[in-house]
Amino acid sequence: MSTDTMAGLPGQARSFAFLVHPRARLADDLGRVWRPLGAGPEGLYDLALRRLPLPPVTMASVEIAGSVLGHVVLVPFGARHLLGLPAEGRRRVGQAVDRAVRLGAATVGLGALTATVTGGGVALRGRGDIGVTNGNAFTAATVDAQARELLDGVLRSAGDRHVAVVGATGSVGGAVSALLARDRAVDRLTLVARSRPRLDALADRLGRQVPTTATTDLRAVADADLVVLLTASADAIIGPEHLAPGAVVLDATQPRNTSPALIVLRPDVTVVDGGVVDLPSLRLRGGDIGLPDGRAYACFAETALLALSGHDGHFCLGVPTLEQVDRTRELAAGLAHLGFAPAAPTSFGRPLPVGVPR
Template sequence: MTSHTESPGTFAFTVHPRARLGEDLARVWPPLGRVPDPVYDAALRHLPLRPVTMAGIHIGGERVGHVVLVPYGARHLLDSPGEGRARVHRAVDKARALGCDVVGLGALTATVTAGGVSLRSRTDIGVTNGNAFTAAIVDDQARRLLRDAVDHASDPHVAIVGATGSVGAAVTRLLARDRAVARLTLVARSARRLDALAAEVGRHVPTTASTLMEAVADADLVILLTASADALLGPAHLAPGAVVLDATQPRNTSASLAHERPDVLVVDGGVVDIPSLRLVGGNIGLPDGRAYACFAETALLALSGHRGHFSIGVPTLELVDHARELARGLSHLGFRAAEPTSFGRPVTIGRPAMGVAS
């Protein structure tokens, strides 16, 4: 976090094709959806494709930014992070050429830049991974689910998958800070970082750590915050009546989970309500008026006149609290957790609506 000014700025938000390449590229231009995925796979891997401005961003009736497509799929970014990082850097160059003051890193463009750390030396444009506000929104959603959708709300066991990641670590600390849960299970790949985080939050809440997905088997609420190109959570991993909050992009649950386990509720995580938001020329897989929280954080920074970097690497809880303050300052435009959906379809889990917690 660097500096602020009273004058609102403009922003860019980077995206990339997810698992279904043709489906996502059709959001740029519908005829692209007719090309088989293997053709796209080869083209994206081997051709020196430039970033594309795929949509203009309008909030409150004003054009405030651009969506910039990084021409590299989710699996490409994970399989070849060096090349992926170079392509993200070129997308940031494009954002600056468009006159943007800040750029947000969407989905795996944040992962391959180590949460924006590889862009920290840039002084010509502010960078954020969007994870401070994402942590705030996921925390808000988790608390609502614990209140309204979890059977053992008075003694909840919460599992966080991807706990040592940028969003995961922040959400873990938020839930432990005021003992919002009775017990935590943390799941991640790196045992060293996992054990350190478990020891830290274990001073506040009884905590166990595991590198295995099977460890979530008796959790009341499972929060997914991993970086993967695949659906990792399966029907066999979940307790009867479990609730899943999937805040991953690409998502780590499959729609088949809802059919195979009708007792399980899967809620789309990290989705924010901005009623006047319109994307002109393309879309990022959400209807008008809704955005992912990482996108919303970038918009908050631009609209509030922030200059310089914001959330780089793992956000501190102070940064999360500051993102919430920015959202309250722009509450007339929305910037609160959207009403819950499951695989894009509305679900009812109780009232009142989720908002940015104080």
């Protein structure tokens, strides 16, 4: 990348690439690459992405502070394809990383289920030609900050702050649970996940800091004031029957695991978009990833933080350590003039009034 291209950014800044893939509805996300594709038949796209050896696509260039810093690369494999055909998914992610190398990226970030299918990037740790990060350290930092803000706003006068973390044994879920327990930001934690041995081990560890319950039953969130959703699924998993009256759901999943129908069926519930940060000067040229200019998913922002700080080599692979979470906070503080703070709360992309919930 030329010196002119990097004007206005820190002198050590390097180029990065960020991987994305079509999410729940293929036509919608393919239309972000080329608008006419948005009108195509869903069944045809499902068959084509599953069966055809489609190469990764450079769908957008990334501008920050008026300078081109990197690229967004589309992995042509849908959410259900990645989860249902993980070996093929890993192969296609590998091809996208190859493209990132050819684009001159020093770091590549794994967006959405490209992280899940590679074990949080662990399957890519042998790559010596590019640094890899799954973006989960700064995602955990951002979700933790959003959860605390919601707790302060929603339960300011309550004496029993009960938070449920769904997907607690995942890469982000484990870190967020540990952050909330570290300085007793909550009075009670309920951890929900599928893997009982890992879940019990996490609950035993965090239970030394704050009262903690571990369960594989989603119904256990029914009396939680705040539900933090950090699962990896192609479908919505939280329904109106799962939530307490007036509950707040912080959904930091991509593809998202809540449906807009939830707030229609349960108008007393507030769903807040999680893991989104402000980057006022951010512009994507050529396509978009479902957010307006000036906003980014925290995993994207982590990749940008590493590039802007001149980081060399891998960063967050697998479950982030709390030291890695704190490091991303330090990097964000050093680049605060560019943004990197949690975005004002939205619900399914629409602004929420001050003093969430409604």
